[in-house]
Amino acid sequence: DPPVKMQGSITTPGSLALAQAQAQSQTPKAPQPGQASTLVTTATTTTTAAKTTTITRPTAVGPKKDVPPSINTTNIDTLLVATDQTERIVEPPENVQEKIAFIFNNLSQSNMSQKVEELKETVKEEFMPWVSQYLVMKRVSIEPNFHSLYSNFLDTLKNPEFVKMVLNETYRNIKVLLTSDKAAANFSDRSLLKNLGHWLGMITLAKNKPILYT
Numbered sequence: 001d002p003p004v005k006m007q008g009s010i011t012t013p014g015s016l017a018l019a020q021a022q023a024q025s026q027t028p029k030a031p032q033p034g035q036a037s038t039l040v041t042t043a044t045t046t047t048t049a050a051k052t053t054t055i056t057r058p059t060a061v062g063p064k065k066d067v068p069p070s071i072n073t074t075n076i077d078t079l080l081v082a083t084d085q086t087e088r089i090v091e092p093p094e095n096v097q098e099k100i101a102f103i104f105n106n107l108s109q110s111n112m113s114q115k116v117e118e119l120k121e122t123v124k125e126e127f128m129p130w131v132s133q134y135l136v137m138k139r140v141s142i143e144p145n146f147h148s149l150y151s152n153f154l155d156t157l158k159n160p161e162f163v164k165m166v167l168n169e170t171y172r173n174i175k176v177l178l179t180s181d182k183a184a185a186n187f188s189d190r191s192l193l194k195n196l197g198h199w200l201g202m203i204t205l206a207k208n209k210p211i212l213y214t
Contacts, residue, residue, distance in 0.1 A: 092127040100131060104139055107149060116156045132165035136173055136196075144195045151202050163203070170200050171213045 091097070099122045107115050123131055140150060154163050177193040204211050 089129045089133060090126055091130055092123065096122060096127065097134075100134060104135070107153065109149065109152065112152060112156050116153065119157070128159075128162050129165055132162060132169045136166060136169040136199075140170070140199045141173065141192045141195050144198060147195075147199050147202055150199075154203065167200075167203060170196060170203070174200065 092100070100119070103115050103118050103122070119131075135150065140147065143150075154166065174193065174196050177189050177196070180189055200211065203209075
């Protein structure tokens with residue numbers, strides 16, 4: 001019979017030993033204690049920075065609710081109403097009233113004497129009560145930062161009778177505010193009363209004059 005050819009691979013003891021040796025050479029060895037590892041692992045970290053854009057749009061702001069308007073603006077409505085109910089004083093013509101307002105609008109320490117002379121030339125004696133009312137009610141009561149300026153104006157004017165008019169007008173307005181509505185929301189009247197009290201002390205106690213009111 002013809003010889004039969006063997007199919008497949010033939011494993012011999014020599015080839016088996018060779019395969020084991022190759023496998024051992026490809027397997028990484030664990031580092032011994034005190035020996036640097038020869039296995040280096042490189043890790044690559046990719047950081048993606050995302051840019052965030054914030055768009056701020058204007059927001060419509062409406063008026064605050066439940067806040068009395070008088071807390072932001074000082075008005076003299078209480079004083080005006082009380083003045084209308086009292087005996088009316090003689091008012092100067094409209095053009096004279098405008099000149100008086102112009103004088104006080106432009107009053108300063110540097111032009112004090114000049115403005116005093118302008119007032120004397122512009123206002124007749126019969127209109128001085130109206131000027132005192134204007135000064136106290138429409139200037140002093142709402143412009144506390146200019147109290148020193150107005151006090152110096154009285155000193156420069158050197159008119160004792162006019163000073164009495166201003167003092168009486170100050171008393172009258174304070175009395176009006178003390179007898180007005182004491183509602184908790186009446187912030188404007190409180191501010192007026194505080195300003196007039198400061199003014200009263202400046203033209204009396206600060207000048208060694210007593211506060212006398214009958």
